[in-house]
Amino acid sequence: MRITRRLEFDAGHRIPNHQSQCRHLHGHRYALEITLGGGVIDAAGRPDDGMVMDFSEVKAIAKQHVVDLWDHAFLVWRGDESVMNYLASVPGHKTVVLDAVPTAENLARIAFSILDPLYRDSYGNHLHLERIRLYETPNCWADATRDDLA
């Protein structure tokens, strides 16, 4: 069985070597969809009976480890020297420094690697993270699965 929980956040980014307008500083209303696989819990009387995992628990983990960190932050590739230097000059700025250019593909892959160990086996029903879908715009998204981890 598969379940999916969606969370949304706002963040700034740029793709420094992009040939068009994405090299400019801009932001998105991102959406993160977390798809988990696992068995449906069959334990009458338990609060999670009939669930793969309580959606509120799925949300709490993603919120604590990804969404709250990236929300209203600027996501910057550590090799983007001019923007790194500028953001460092802004007192108390919320900046997330990444080892890769902040494309939808890389953000999906990074979110997968952060969240993967946090969902695995926590419910004893072979729970596992199957896919992270990261929407950069309503029309553009990337899917990361285990095969995409570096």
Ligand SMILES: Nc1nc2c(c(=O)[nH]1)N=C([C@H](O)[C@H](O)COP(=O)(O)OP(=O)(O)OP(=O)(O)O)CN2
């Ligand atoms: N494969 C990828 N291509 C692009 C990415 C990306 O992350 N992966 N990112 C961008 C830009 O950051 C931008 O967010 C997308 O721009 P655009 O294609 O213009 O998307 P819009 O929704 O604004 O376009 P509409 O045509 O207005 O729907 C570029 N490419």
Ligand SMILES: [Zn+2]
């Ligand atoms: Zn963009």
